[in-house]
Amino acid sequence: MIGSIDIAPGAPQETAGLLRAFSRRSVRRGGFTLIELLVVIAIIAVLTAILLPNLSSARRKARTTTCAANLRSLGTAVLLYMEENGRNLPRYYVNTTAASALGVGRLWWFGFEPNGPGTTANRPLRTELSPLGPYTANLSRSIQCPEFPYNDGAFFPKFDTRAASYGYNLNLGPTAATQSTSINRFTMKAGESPRGPATVMTFADGVHFDVLTKFNEAHYLQYLPGCTQPSGYAHFRHGGRSQLVYLDSHVDGQALYAGSATYREVGGSATGNLASDNGSSFIYGY
Numbered sequence: 001m002i003g004s005i006d007i008a009p010g011a012p013q014e015t016a017g018l019l020r021a022f023s024r025r026s027v028r029r030g031g032f033t034l035i036e037l038l039v040v041i042a043i044i045a046v047l048t049a050i051l052l053p054n055l056s057s058a059r060r061k062a063r064t065t066t067c068a069a070n071l072r073s074l075g076t077a078v079l080l081y082m083e084e085n086g087r088n089l090p091r092y093y094v095n096t097t098a099a100s101a102l103g104v105g106r107l108w109w110f111g112f113e114p115n116g117p118g119t120t121a122n123r124p125l126r127t128e129l130s131p132l133g134p135y136t137a138n139l140s141r142s143i144q145c146p147e148f149p150y151n152d153g154a155f156f157p158k159f160d161t162r163a164a165s166y167g168y169n170l171n172l173g174p175t176a177a178t179q180s181t182s183i184n185r186f187t188m189k190a191g192e193s194p195r196g197p198a199t200v201m202t203f204a205d206g207v208h209f210d211v212l213t214k215f216n217e218a219h220y221l222q223y224l225p226g227c228t229q230p231s232g233y234a235h236f237r238h239g240g241r242s243q244l245v246y247l248d249s250h251v252d253g254q255a256l257y258a259g260s261a262t263y264r265e266v267g268g269s270a271t272g273n274l275a276s277d278n279g280s281s282f283i284y285g286y
Helices: 013-029 034-084
Strands: 093-094 105-108 111-114 166-169 201-208 219-221 232-235 241-246 251-255
Touching: 034 166, 034 241, 034 251, 093 166, 166 232, 201 219, 232 241
Parallel strands: 166 219, 219 232
Antiparallel strands: 093 105, 105 111, 166 201, 201 232, 201 241, 241 251
């Protein structure tokens, strides 16, 4: 057996001495020095400072992409719904009676509220009964924007499940209407201004105000000049932009139009009207 590395048969004396010195030095050190630890910590801190903003930006972009995919799904569902319903758009809501298959309640575009509409928080809602449910694989997920501020202390939960953080263009299914709105109303004809399906939005990132101190999910969007009263407004929550889908199902983002009035901020993001390129309500189909 070899007793030590420096007396191994045939090992040069110089090599053996160097190996012995290195071995003793390694045993003596036994770990990192304080300076080495501080250097490592400093390097980690620098790398963290460099990488964290990029990671945060990547997360924001991922959430924006998810939001766009949800809106595309909703836009496609509306197109399929119209194909099977005489080119008519979904209603914002329809009140049902005991004689209906659903019984008494309110059939919102995002689900059925038994015995609705109520006025309290956490009312029952069956999202699977939405008129758009048959046309999208996961309606409950596709009507939720990952950037909606559900955890904000001012959020008022109308329903016992998350309903719809996207707002439906109220001009497409007005509450006072006695029948559905036809897509033909928004089909461009010769001699008219270009108000085709590609220029009128269907859904958008939104937020709804029923009372001054609280906010709830979007449900609908309405154009109100001056933004002076509680209503459904667009929410520019994606880095100052609102994601929206048009009647032809294409998705786009829009920043708050320069000079436009806002209602108030929610979750650090402005709320207000969407606008066409000239700042008008054209995008709502008016």
